[in-house]
Amino acid sequence: MKLKYITITVSLLSFAIGFSDLQENMFFGLMRPVGAIAFIVFFIFAILGREFSILDQQEALKLRSLDRRDSSASALRRSAPSIAHRPPASVAARS
Secondary structure (H helix, E strand, C coil), X not given: CHHHHHXXXXXXXXXXXXXXXXXCCHHHHXXXXXXXXXXXXXXXXXXXXXXXXXXXXXXXXXXXXXXXXXXXXXXXXXXXXXCCCCCCHHHHHHC
């Protein structure tokens, strides 16, 4: 998150220095492309940040639904009578 704000700051400062008429120095002319590149990096960070937040929300929703499903399944298993310890119906009928 910090890197996003650093890139927009560098971009704005580079554009301001690049378009200023302080001196006829080649580094002042070089600041315009640096500002453009920094702005592109900021834009990529902004887009990816939004997409990653959407992905995180979707994954959290999936995990919550799986937890609910697991808890309801385990509650059903606890409340259902166990048929593993009952004798088969044919053996129970003979006794």
